[in-house]
Amino acid sequence: MPPDRSDLLQGTLELLVLKALSLAPMHGWGIGHRIGQLSGDVFQVNQGSLYPALMRMLRRGWIRAEWRISENRRRARYYSLTPDGRRRLARETESWERVSAAVNGVLRTRIAGGTA
Amino acid sequence: MSLISDLTERLRALLFRSRMEQELEEEVRAHLEFEVAELRRAGVEPAEAQRRALVVFGGVDRWKEEVRDARGLQPVEDLVLDLRHAVRSLRRNPGFTAAVILVLGIGIGAATAAFSAVRTILLSQLPYPHADRLVRIYEKNSPLNLWGLSTVDVQAIRELQRSFDAFGAVHRTEVALSGTGAPERILVGRASAGFFTALSVVPLAGRLIEPGDEAADVPPVVVVSHALAERVLGGAGHAVGRSITLDGVSHTVIGVLPAATTDLAGVTAEAWPALRLTTATRRGPFWLRGIGRLREGVTLDAATRDLAGISERIFPLWASGFRDQKARLTPIPLRATIIGDTGRGLALFAGAVGLVLLIAIANVATLMLVRTSARGPELAVRAALGASRERLTRLLLTESLVLTLLAGVAGLTVGWLGLRLIGRLAPGLPRLAEVGLDTRATAFAVLAAVVSGVLVSLSPISALLAHGGPGHPGTGGARAGTSRQSNRVRAMLVMIEFALALPLLLGTGLLLNSFLRLRRVNPGFDPAGVSTLAIALPEARYPDDPALQRFWRQAELRAGELPGAAAAGLTSAMPPDDPGDINNFDLLDRPVPEGESEPVSPWSAVTPGYFLALGIPLLDGRLFQAGDSGAAPPVVVVSRAWAARYYPDERAIGRQMFAGGCRTCPPSTVIGVVEDVKYLGLAGSTEAVYEPVSQTNTRWLNLVVRSAASEDELSRGLRNAVAALDPELPLSVVSMPDRLRASLASPGRWTAVLAGFAAAALALAALGIYGLMSYVVRQRRREIGVRIALGAEPASVTRMVIARGMRHALVGTVLGLGLALFGARWLRALLYEVGPWDPLTLLGVGALLLVTAFFSCWLPGRRAARVRLSEALASE
DSSP states (O other): OOOOHHHHHHHHHHHHHHHHHHHSOEEHHHHHHHHHHHTTTOOOOOHHHHHHHHHHHHHHTSEEEEEEEOTTSOEEEEEEEOHHHHHHHHHHHHHHHHHHHHHHHHHHHHHHHHHO | OHHHHHHHHHHHHHHTHHHHHHHHHHHHHHHHHHHHHHHHHTTOOHHHHHHHHHHHHOOHHHHHHHHHHHTTOHHHHHHHHHHHHHHHHHHHOHHHHHHHHHHHHHHHHHHHHHHHHHIIIIISOOSSTTGGGEEEEEEEEETTEEEOEEHHHHHHHHHHOOSEEEEEEEEEEEEEEESSSSOEEEEEEEEOHHHHHHTTOOOSEEOOOOGGGGSTTSOOEEEEOHHHHHHHSSOHHHHTTOEEEETTEEEEEEEEOOTTOSEETTEEOSEEEBOOOOOOSSSOOEEEEEEEEEOTTOOHHHHHHHHHHHHHHHTGGGTTTOOOTTOEEEEEEHHHHHHTTHHHHHHHHHHHHHHHHHHHHHHHHHHHHHHHHHTHHHHHHHHHTTOOHHHHHHHHHHHHHHHHHHHHHHHHHHHHHHHHHHHHHOTTOTTGGGOOOOHHHHHHHHHHHHHHHHHHHHHHHHHHHHTTSOOOTTOSHHHHHHHHHHHHHHHHHHHHHHHHHHHHHHHHHHHHHHHHHHHHOOOSSOOTTEEEEEEEOOTTTOOSHHHHHHHHHHHHHHHHTSTTEEEEEEESOBTTTBOBEEEEEEESSSOOOTTSOOOEEEEEEEOHHHHHHHTOOEEEEOOOOTTOSTTSOOEEEEEHHHHHHHSTTSOOTTOEEEETTOSSSOOEEEEEEEOOOOOSOTTSOOOOEEEEGGGSOOSEEEEEEEESSOHHHHHHHHHHHHHHHOTTSOOOEEEHHHHHHHHHHHHHHHHHHHHHHHHHHHHHHHHHHHHHHHHHHHHTHHHHHHHHHTTOOHHHHHHHHHHHHHHHHHHHHHHHHHHHHHHGGGGGGGOSSOOTTOHHHHHHHHHHHHHHHHHHHHHHHHHHHTOOHHHHHHHO
16 A cells, blocks of 8 residues: 555644654643644644544543633643653654654765765 | 553543543643743743744644554444444445355254253253262163162162262153043152162252151152142142042152152152152062162162172072172162263264254355455555555454354343254153253354454464465456465365265164165064053052952953944064063973073063954964963963074973072973064064963053054053053043154154255255356356357366366365264164164265265366357456
8 A cells, every 4th residue: 555645644633643652631722722832833733634643642541631721720631641642652762853853864875976 | 450451441442432532632731821921930921922832842743643543442443333334345246245154053043953952961960950960770680681670779879888978769651630521540659768869859848758758558659740730630739638649549749849850860750749668578670769878979880899798798688589690789870871872863963963064164265265365456445555464364363253243142032942953852851841942052152153254254364374475456367376375275075065965964864764665574463443542550450369350351342342343352562662671581391590591572461352353363372261360370462573582493392491580389381482573673573472461460451452443442441441441540641653653763764864854965065066066167267268169169168167177076075084984873773673873874975975066066067068269358
């Protein structure tokens, strides 16, 4: 089966969600908001992808959900990392760094070759 | 870990669907409110903030749908869809659906019934605590020669054994029950206290036999069955303390057994009086069953050694009368002794059922395959619309499973009926009362349904996959490939059906053959006009030999004076199944070497009238006479087979023997030889020794009368005559023709059952090959039409179709022969004068199968000959 483009994006989104949740438990809107903040508004998380991703991660046991009262006194569904999720984050981060370093290396070589 | 959370989330999604919908709704609302709050913090107007939040959010419904998908409900929803589709498609083909449910339902039902019976009767433990430690103890001198225990044996085991924590003995007999309405004969088991202890019996009321009850000088006591208490004692609650009269002796009822206990250790009885052993004067007779419960941790081998040691210790003490030094007391697991030979018939039944089920599955598989190829276009459309191969496979599998599970439900009904049928067919089957459709039987039916569902869907699925998916809708081009593949599978299935049908037919043929031979067996006498009446004289009223002899003389005399009576006599043995007694003997002129076992023979006490009443001719010497009384030297008459065996080329008259191992008794002299009569079943041997009633003090005899009067008239006359002598005797008259019929009933019934299964198998195989060839003809209409149009003889077309079908049938039959030759050995014990590889039966069965196949192929073949090209083209 050829790798799906959405798989790649999905994986990235999940990594970002894990990272966002590693700081503190957070509701869905807050996760999107925080990813926006952390990325300096580079990533605008699409809600249509975020909630399905949260559901998948729930099923995989990386995160858990519970209803709590938010800072503006509204009942909201808070997500937090499970130990599994924490391990996943560490692994994903490491592999992301390896991949991005490799990609960066490739890109740099190309530029060098171009100027020569 | 992640698998569990995955499953729980999915399960939650499935079970709490509406709650999760609400949660999703609320989560969306919360999200929008956070967004609005954020926008307002940035200074946007409330209404504008609301609008912008919704815009940013995008289509709420679309992402809700995506969340639902992510919950992982898709497979479940697919399953619901598949199920709905399956039910719809089955309803569209009611004929097909009904045929499959019927064929498989009967197969699964029969298999379920057989499973229940086999599991309960053959495989499961006996219903006693510590059942695995229970043994029956026999005297045994060779692997095939076992017999019961004597008083000496039981007393010796009691004193000397170290292997059992409980040991007891029981004597099964029939007694007259009187004092509670009309006298009747009931089965009793005279049992010792240890018998109940070994089986851990718990009484419903009162107590059981205790060691103190076994003494000769205490009032007699009896434990009764629940049924007897209900019938004659006014209910189980009122029985204890009352008394019943058994053979003229009053017994106090001390306990009642639970209603479910109809037999103990294989002994069926309605009353259990205390067993009272008197001091033995010789080693025999061997009249008791010994039951022991092994001490915890004691193996069967250890017990065998222990008992063998006891045999060696007691042998010298009684060696004067019992010289079989090789005989050893031997423990055998109780379960094995109870199941005995009945297992073979049952195993045969189960095997037949299994074969029919397999044939039914093969048949349904071909039906499914035809239907799948007929649905080629439908499946192709589905594939074109985006259904994956896995999805189509699942669809076919779901359909098959729905179908076979329905058949499984039908099968449970059939199975219930089947169990009642088994009860009717073999009422003597041990432990029949315990057999029922329990949860395991239900689970078996469901499992059989699921397995057959998978099996029947294999062929259409493999056809589907082998072709790489269905062809294009509407084009005929892709069909040929699928067809060739599925035809190969179908041909194989048909071969399997033939291969499986053959052993069934062969078994039926062999049993039928042997049954017919059995019916032609000459029982040795003319049964017409003969009726019999069993009489047992209780010791209380007939204490000594003169009293007994007086009664027997009177009874024979009165029976002979009945209107129409031609002859009357008395006998302790009753053809064809009751040898009366079996005794050992030692011929004076050819004594058995020291330490070896003596020959045995059926041994009966008769009056001369018996030979006349049954029409048994005297061949040599003389019959008993008035002078052969108690004081005179003992005499015997032997059967022709006995004389031929021990004196093949000499005259048997005048030979002498010690009977029953008694060397101090005067030897018996052979005075006559009579024609053979069957006493050990119609298939049994005909050796027999007769002694005169006047020289024995027997309490048990059958009055036998041959009369010209009608059966009813004779029966009434006999009863009245005996009642006039003693009104307290229970009386039941059985006609000789009925006895013979009863003896044939059991083999007849098993043959009929197997014949039924074989007929079903033959019909299914015929249907299978008929279906295959019809389908082939339909598929190749065009080609056949072209051939005929080009001048081919219609007859040659028919021949071609038949030849093709017969090839499959022949291969199947040959395979089946191999299977049957391998399996027929199992039948040997059930056959009479027919070998398991009887060539004539083999030939006949093979021919029957092939002729059936021929006609099944001939019908589609004839249809093929009528194909016209124009019609073939028009129907495309």
